[in-house]
Amino acid sequence: MTLQRHDCRALDQTDPLAALKTQFDLPPGVIYLDGNSLGVLPRATATRVQQVIQQEWGQDLIKSWNTAGWIDLPERIGNKIGRLLGAAPGQTLVADSTSLNLYKVLSAALSLQQARDGARKVIVSERSNFPTDLYIAASLAAQFGARLQLVDSPEEIAPLLNNELAVLMLTQVNYRSGYLHDMAAMTQAAHAAGALMVWDLAHSAGAIPVDLNAADADFAIGCGYKYLNGGPGAPAFVWVHARWIESCRQPLAGWMGHASPFQFTTDYAPAPGIRRFACGTPALLSLAALECGVDTLLAAEPLGGMAALRQKSVALTELFIALTEARCGELGVRLASPRDAAQRGSQVCLSLAAPLEHASYAVVQALIERGVIGDFRAGDPARLEAVPHILRFGFTPLYLSFTEVFDAVEHLYQVLKQQEWQAPRFAAKGKVT
């Protein structure tokens, strides 16, 4: 039988991670289930960014590149993120955006393959991958005379692991469904076929335990503004396996990736190590905010780190699924994420069965009005059965309680039971964002 609210309160009272919530400034009355889109504000961020603005920029000006360590921030924060990813120090760098970092690593991977075996001309990815990854891959495929081949399900990947495959490029946790790839197994399969493996960790970093070195991945990139709580548009990160870092080249060869940027030499010489994946001058204010976000995850290290966070995340998503099905199943709510927690990231997606399939957007809006913030992702109008409209909910164990999960389901029940979503103010207007 499913839990009652007092059971959830009891779980919260014995939750060893509960105190981590005090690191954040959450708006009152909000149950925030959208940390997979934009992480919440850490309490430390405002003060830290003010310090950068008022003291480091305003008073110390240009010398802060040295005295405040600005020049080292991309590597320093990269190393902190690396602790969440099974990376060794010096393997992870903060730079630019996720899209740009993907361009760098995918280009580097294709160049390596071109040099090793020019016949490998295929990039395989999933049609359900986050679109920017596909756009970047298509751009590079055109540039390299390669072909981007998309599959519609993970099972279709195995037959494509052949001697034409240059790079397998996957997002570990799907942004829509929350489907979680087995990083080690998939990487091993790619390598067995002679391909290189590129991982997008946008929905993994800070959400699930990742061990890039244990999985023997080749390249990885990810996002700073989701589970890492780095703030809107926070800089992204890039990781490269030690076996490639000194031999690979990336085309966005800006001065910050140069071996000696302040020698101002005419010819490009890549920096040793991961710094060669830097390009231009980093956006310092956003960079400083990112560090505060990453620190909120490192604060969990004495409590068990990502393993403990994952344990709570699974418990939260299991609870959400159980409560939703018990309470809202008869109202047409269906699970649209993997039921097996081992195949699911830190999110749960729901869809609505006919005749409610077009109510999803309005239901999400009605929930938001009630203070339960999730988001809507449109399905494929041509094949709603296969790709339904979804209600997407992220579960961040750093600041989410079991009681909030209970209350969120109760709100969903009310929205559906009382047909609140039918109010005209919840109808989609213009561009859906």
Add this chain to the structure above:
Amino acid sequence: MTLQRHDCRALDQTDPLAALKTQFDLPPGVIYLDGNSLGVLPRATATRVQQVIQQEWGQDLIKSWNTAGWIDLPERIGNKIGRLLGAAPGQTLVADSTSLNLYKVLSAALSLQQARDGARKVIVSERSNFPTDLYIAASLAAQFGARLQLVDSPEEIAPLLNNELAVLMLTQVNYRSGYLHDMAAMTQAAHAAGALMVWDLAHSAGAIPVDLNAADADFAIGCGYKYLNGGPGAPAFVWVHARWIESCRQPLAGWMGHASPFQFTTDYAPAPGIRRFACGTPALLSLAALECGVDTLLAAEPLGGMAALRQKSVALTELFIALTEARCGELGVRLASPRDAAQRGSQVCLSLAAPLEHASYAVVQALIERGVIGDFRAGDPARLEAVPHILRFGFTPLYLSFTEVFDAVEHLYQVLKQQEWQAPRFAAKGKVT
């Protein structure tokens, strides 16, 4: 005869732009001649960034993409910058870094030329260009099977304006010497040869009047953290002429440059207009700070705008040159920037004659200790005659007074006359930044 300090004070008292200085928070006791490296902090910035952090991010969270207009910021600030550049609304976008934007526009220009005339395979630029421009150009030259040809003086460009030239890529104001190209004449010459013209405006935007449309330029990019006062690592900008914008493609094809980013479609379709030059999610905190910086320049519009700022800039640099030569000429100080103001941006560089040529770094450090902040740029050790070590001084009319210029020269005189620079604490230690 040269001016005295009381003459400078009189100039300040009648300076119609003097009040613009109240827009900034400058550290006490500092004469800041490094606004061409990192612009100073506008008073409005701290409050604005706090608003973004505490309210827009912290309280309003994900909905700020719509309610706070985050999604429109790159175009809104781009249009403000465009007012300084002779751009029409919709032609300028804020995005990424200068290096990345150069990659986009140079790639777009080379693609256009490839489609028009595959025989054009040469990119011409100056060896003295800011290195990141050369690194990016070299990277793209390799990708396009093109050749990057560098000249050692502007006079060497004319013979290269032939039917092999694909793109002429110049930085309008040289980062070392301050040499100022005639944008209209150079663009016309490039076009007459069938080439496309790419301008780097890193040391132009906010420093000198620019009219990209009048000059008929093809592509332009520039920096947000120098004369635009956008803060350390502020996002950069990109401009494209209307005749190319709907036909050109850039390879950093991230979702923010998609026609409908929130449709999450599998195939890339570039946004209409300049937004196709966006890539990933912009760094919002740094973006918000940039707007405050740009606003400090727009505040000069009722006072004559860039034309008035340029007039004061020329007066400041002329005064600095005259005073330096009168006061410090006998101490070995030489002008290393063009003497003709029409060929000089908003900066003045000095070099030191033998036997002082290696004292430049220490002199800059001694000046900084006295509160006069300029910077040092190393020469070419193999040919110091042609490329000397330089003392570089930027003159920002928004916040610099004539009296400060007078005092700066007096400090330079004292540093040299009293040989303060010989103190061991001013010796170069390790990496020169």
